Amino acid sequence: MNLLITFTQANSFPFPFGFGNSGAEEFLKSNGENIRRPENSRSEDKPILSKATITVIGENGKNRFNEFKEYQNGWYGGKGKKISKSSVFTFEQFIKSLPELKRANPSIFLSLEGNLSLGWEDKNGLSIEVEFYPDKMEYFIESLDEESEVKLSNLFELTEKIRKLLK
Amino acid sequence: MSRPQISSEENIVRAIHKAWWDEQTNRKDSSIFRDSRNKLSVSRLSILNLPELFVIFHKELDTSPNGVIIGAGEINVGHLQKIGKEFLDNPTIITVEEDPMEGNPAHAEIPQKISRGLAKKIISELLFHKDKNID
Numbered sequence: 001m002n003l004l005i006t007f008t009q010a011n012s013f014p015f016p017f018g019f020g021n022s023g024a025e026e027f028l029k030s031n032g033e034n035i036r037r038p039e040n041s042r043s044e045d046k047p048i049l050s051k052a053t054i055t056v057i058g059e060n061g062k063n064r065f066n067e068f069k070e071y072q073n074g075w076y077g078g079k080g081k082k083i084s085k086s087s088v089f090t091f092e093q094f095i096k097s098l099p100e101l102k103r104a105n106p107s108i109f110l111s112l113e114g115n116l117s118l119g120w121e122d123k124n125g126l127s128i129e130v131e132f133y134p135d136k137m138e139y140f141i142e143s144l145d146e147e148s149e150v151k152l153s154n155l156f157e158l159t160e161k162i163r164k165l166l167k
Numbered sequence: 168m169s170r171p172q173i174s175s176e177e178n179i180v181r182a183i184h185k186a187w188w189d190e191q192t193n194r195k196d197s198s199i200f201r202d203s204r205n206k207l208s209v210s211r212l213s214i215l216n217l218p219e220l221f222v223i224f225h226k227e228l229d230t231s232p233n234g235v236i237i238g239a240g241e242i243n244v245g246h247l248q249k250i251g252k253e254f255l256d257n258p259t260i261i262t263v264e265e266d267p268m269e270g271n272p273a274h275a276e277i278p279q280k281i282s283r284g285l286a287k288k289i290i291s292e293l294l295f296h297k298d299k300n301i302d
Contacts, residue, residue: 147256
């Protein structure tokens with residue numbers, strides 16, 4: 001059966017690419033979204049970012065992302081995996097729930113597992129790092145001496161914690 | 168059979184990919200000193216010097232049409248071990264083991280799990296060398 005993503009609000013879920021991740025689907029279901037995959041979607045389609053996300057990560061972040069999505073499986077001596085569309089989905093949801101992050105001018109990175117991550121400094125100049133897995137986020141908050149993970153369905157627990165630390 | 172450990176007197180370097188160093192903001196990702204398989208590759212400066220290693224890094228690690236090694240992070244093994252031992256959240260005994268490879272006789276491996284917080288601490292202590300041949 002073909003699936004297509006429908007939106008409850010215009011621009012509500014900015015992920016114009018196919019995905020087949022259960023974590024992402026669970027998240028959408030838990031948020032009352034009707035999930036359908038675009039009929040013409042192909043697994044080799046490259047992910048693109050929403051305008052809202054580009055606004056937060058800036059031109060430098062956009063350029064880095066555009067480079068990351070060209071990496072092939074096997075980058076870094078055979079160890080690196082190409083960018084995970086499901087990670088991009090998680091990343092987009094995080095940014096969408098924390099648009100104030102723009103003020104921190106965060107940096108975007110790509111892990112060997114193909115996950116995007118973000119790094120920036122909080123209001124005290126201490127480091128925050130979040131890595132976006134298909135179904136969870138791993139994070140490190142230096143000012144709280146906290147290193148843990150949250151499921152995508154509990155995204156707001158993390159964004160609320162981080163919001164208090166933003167500049 | 169366990170591999171010989173590298174002396175605390177030695178200095179090692181870790182090859183740094185463009186994906187982990189945002190040169191515009193000068194921020195570094197913890198991926199620089201973490202490996203999900205607990206097999207972090209480093210190279211020994213007592214075996215090969217940095218220019219020799221950069222040649223190897225580019226040959227062995229620039230394996231995508233774009234995205235390259237842009238630098239290396241250097242640290243003394245004894246200092247690295249001290250950072251691990253004194254890391255309050257999760258004190259970690261760090262060892263650096265000889266692991267010469269055909270393409271890189273200076274190759275060594277750190278087999279411990281390095282947490283994200285510890286990696287950030289180590290990265291803050293690295294001496295960064297930018298590859299002058301990379302724009």
